[in-house]
Amino acid sequence: MYPGTRCVHGILCSGDSAASATARMAEELISTAEHDKLPSSYVRPEAQRPRLDEVVADASIPVVDLANDDRAALVSAVGAACRSHGFFQVLNHGIPVELMLSVMAVANEFFRLPAEEKAKLYSDDPAKKMRLSTSFNVRKETVHNWRDYLRLHCYPLEHFVPDWPSSPPSFKEIMSTYCKQVRELGFRLYGAISESLGLEQEYIKKVLGEQEQHMAVNFYPKCPEPELTYGLPAHTDPNALTILLMDQQVAGLQVLKEGRWIAVNPQPNALVINIGDQLQALSNGRYRSVWHRAVVNSDRARMSIASFLCPCNDMLIGPAQKLIGDGSPAVYRNYTYAEYYQKFWSRNLDQEHCLELFRTN
Ligand code: OGA
Ligand code: NI
Secondary structure (H helix, E strand, C coil): CCCCCCCCCCCCCCCCCHHHHHHHHHCCCHHHCCCCCCCHHHCCCHHHCCCHHHCECCCCCCEEECCCCCHHHHHHHHHHHHHHCCEEEEECCCCCHHHHHHHHHHHHHHHCCCHHHHHCCECCCCCCCEEEEECCCCCCCCCCCCCEEEEEECCCHHHHHHHCCCCCCCHHHHHHHHHHHHHHHHHHHHHHHHHHCCCCCCHHHHHCCCCEEEEEEEEECCCCCHHHCCCEEEECCCCCEEEEEECCCCCCEEEEECCEEEECCCCCCCEEEEECHHHHHHCCCCCCCCCEEECCCCCCCEEEEEEEEECCCCCEECCCHHHCCCCCCCCECCEEHHHHHHHHHCCCCCCCCHHHHHECC
16 A cells, blocks of 8 residues: 555545546456455446356357468358457468567566566556556446456557566566567458458458557456456457467366357467457457456466557548448448547446447348
8 A cells, every 4th residue: 555545446635646547447457466256346236247257268269261272261260250259270370489488477476477567567547658557447346346457559560569568677678579460460461361351461451551559468466356347348359350478287268159258278279360340340240359258267377468559540441342232231321430439438347349430221
């Protein structure tokens, strides 16, 4: 505790200096303390709890081997995965295992830094391009989530890396190497996804413009009562494509499939890919940005590193012309990503699908 402050979520005392307010908010980070009881501000009402015993443990999301030389087969596997689950794991994706391990290790080290170090980076302002925060949107939400996260803008790297954490010392270098490779992988996937929709290979990459890239380094500490809360509640990703590097030892990601939550069991060295809201719009609803959530557990902390490819802000997004025809009118209107993103962050994470607000009828 910082002297003279109380750890009460969301309540600011008048007369505080901005600095002490920030310090107190930084206390909201859950990675800085041991917790043997779940604070009441994390407890979901009965009807919203994860019901972990009802989760399907033995189903799986599709796995696509990107080393497949048969282009038609690869494109068809990607298309099938996008249609059926909106989620798939990729193998032989070209990102070296050693790099994935280094990224995980340095991210872990980051969250184990002393509280004072982390407090300097804390912010709950979603507009900030580098910030350490907690839960999802602490300014808006009524119940918090059992997650701390470091959010980074990653493109162009030269522009943002100077402001990234300088501790641990290898953080900037490892993360920027990873970011470059993830971006390339994302573009390769765009190629296959475009083709699978019958569009030219470069279509998605071109139409999204000089894309932004963001990263969320998620840390889910051990949770005393995982049945009562979430790491992240059900949500869809607002961006175009997400590439998730998961903890190999600790599962926690779950995907909604036909009304049931299925657990994603990490395949060794795989990355998890999911379609975001923008590709749902672009595909005119053929591919869906699927609800997913992260649950926590009482045994082990879990990490995940999400890379988000996002259209540039002023790009006009909407269903591809080729996918609009007699039998399939445009399901979504055109809009700019700036408009979309603003709407997304002004809501609660687990409200209705944000894309619903952009329907034509
Ligand atoms: C996300 C997300 C899932 C996970 O960051 O958007 O869905 O397993 N993360 O951490
Ligand atoms: Ni997500």
